[in-house]
Amino acid sequence: MKILLKVSTDIPFGNAADIEVKEENGTPVVSFEPSTHGGPESLWFCLRVKTGTRSKKIKLLMKNVQNILGGGTPENIRPVVSHGGGNWVRLGAPEVKILPDGRTTASWLVTPTKKEFDFAFCYPYGRNEVDNLINDSNGYWKADVIGLSHKDRPLIRLSNSSGNLKRTSRGLYLIARQHSGEMSGSWVLDGFLREVARLKIKDLVIWAVPLSNIDGVTDGDYGKDNFPYDLNRAWGSPAMRHEVLVLQRDLQRWNKRCTPLLAIDFHSPGGCEADGAYFFNSDPKKYPKEHKLDKKWADRMAKEMGPEYTSKNHSRFIDYRSRWETPTFHHYCNLTCKSACLSMETPYGISNGHVLTQDDYRLIGKRMVRAVVKAISDG
Structure with missing residues (x-):
């Protein structure tokens, strides 16, 4: 029987490779791998399946799961599906198979409710979601273009105030998507910014760049350690990416217009991590003063976020070997801006047995704002 399914990655955030469509025991099977898009790591995928009039179950099978970061x-992977442009919904645990030679596959059954559906590793977050955030804030957040990306796309920064050169207010600087496929971090930042707008906080100068690696976001890259240079390893002087040059100069302007309180870099960890969110702090041996300040903030955040969302080992420092042992956003904020800084990792799908939704991510961000407000109140 001829299979009429069509699969496309020519969609927002599109990413998949080695796509095959076949049939097994009467069930259509779409198999694929996440594409590296030219980088050393893979994880993110997003594809569209056009089903025509078919309403039978379709199997989505990810090949060579052992190769993703x-x-x-893989039993912890919980992708999402959107039927005909509708709301994204989490899928359940996959069927995991170990092949005779040791390779691993993970598959899910989807029953289409429309003539096409999208299938992604996690809830996508892009420019439309940023625009919704701005519109929902009723004028609280102002959007400015602070420069262009490598491919001449606008880099958007949100702010609630320009501050002043007398530096009379304290400030927060927030950034997400240095690794463009790390969607969960964007949703936590979204919740953070929505709560700030709801509270109408006026005594903090808050600047935020939700989509820092806008080229990777638009092109569907995963973006971890991607060539020509991982955005979060390009923070030296001079900067090794134009986007980082733009961000450094924006941070310098922010630093002149407020007294830095805290910077946060929102990330996602390895694809199967499921023991809650955690924070990377400065190396206690190399930077003991900065580490002490960072850890204090990590402890505050963890306390407010609650045990359901927080790893028992919530405060860490990077002790693994990176492909580039070069400065990060964290280093820059600690050492150049003299600001406490947290690099936050929020799981994609599960936190301490709880399957995460967009509402969960936003609640984490909301609780983080509560930690900031309490810290200021406590002096």
């Missing part, structure tokens, strides 16, 4: 426990 953090792919050791």
Whole structure:
């Protein structure tokens, strides 16, 4: 029987490779791998399946799961599906198979409710979601173009105030998507910014760049350690990416217009991590003063976020080997801006047995704002 399914990655955030469509025991099977898009790591995928009039179940099968970043426990992967442009919905645990030669596959059954559906590793977040955030804030957040990306796309920064050169207010600087496929971090930042707008906070100068690696976001890259240079390893002097040059100069302007309180870099960890969110702080041996200040903030955040969303080991420092042992956003904020800084990692799908939704991510961000407000109140 001829299979009429069509699969496309020519969609927002599109990413998949080695796509095959076949049939097994009467069930259509779409198999694929996440594409590296020219980088050393893979994880993110997003594809569209056009079903025509078919309403039978379709199997989505991810091949070679062992090759994605953090792919050791694929039973923790919880992709999302959107039927005909509708709301994204989490899928359940996959069927995991170990092939005779040791390779791993993970598959899910989807029953289409429309003539096409999208299938992604996690809830996508892009420019439309940023625009919704701005519109929902009723004028609280102002959007400015602070420069262009490598491919001449606008880099958007949100702010609630320009501050002043007398530096009379304290400030927060927030950034997400240095690794463009790390969607969960964007949703936490979204919740953070929505709560700030709801509270109408006026005594903090808050600047935020939700989509820092806008080229990777638009092109569907995963973006971890991507060539020509990982955005979060390009923070030296001079900067090794134009986007980082733009961000450094924006941070310098922010630093002149407020007294830095805290900077936060929102990330996602390995694809199968499921023991809650955590924070990377400065190395206690190399930077003991900065580490002490960072850890204090990590402890505050963890306390407010609650045990359901927080790893028991919530405060860490990077002790693994990176492909580039070069400065990060964290280093820049600590050492150049003299600001406490947290690099936050929020799981894609599960936190301490709880399957995460967009509402969960936003609640984490909301609780983080509560930690900031309490810290200021406590002096």
